[in-house]
Amino acid sequence: MADGLVRIFDTEENDRTLRFGDRRISITPAVEQAEGGPLSAYSARFGRGERADLPAPYEEMWVVVHGRLLIRSGETAVRVGPGEFLHVPERTPGEVEALEDTTLVCVSVPAH
Incomplete structure (x- = not known):
């Protein structure tokens, strides 16, 4: 990754x-580990009703661009919508479910 360039x-x-x-x-990857930086960034799309497991070996910050998600972790369930941020700590157990077609931006540390 070139130093000092805004992308x-x-x-x-x-x-x-x-x-x-x-x-x-x-x-859709935006910034990847191969670029040598400290983080990764990507956009993700979930069709309504799609589900995925949460555990990941890195921390993530999600920003919902549009749509709505339900995140279940242990006894906790939270809903997030457009403009809301979600912090997903490293190795968080749980599941994400799209309540409607959803697009989000994810930043993870360290890069992967």
């Missing part, structure tokens, strides 16, 4: 977008 990313899918079989979940 712009958006949430649109492109040729780097990763899809998960026939599920309506996709991830």
Whole structure:
């Protein structure tokens, strides 16, 4: 990654977008570990009703761009919507469910 350069990313899918079989979940990388920085960033899309496990070996901060998510972790369940932030600590057990078609931006530390 070049030092001192400001870069712009958006949430649109492109040729780097990763899809998960026939599920309506996709991830579009923006900043990756290969660039040598301290974090990763990507956009994610979940179709209504799609679910995914939470545990990850890194911390994440999510910002919902549009749509709504339900996050279950232990006895806790929270709903997040447009403009809301969600901190997901490293190895958090649980599940995320899209209550409607949802797009979010994720930043994770360390880079992966």
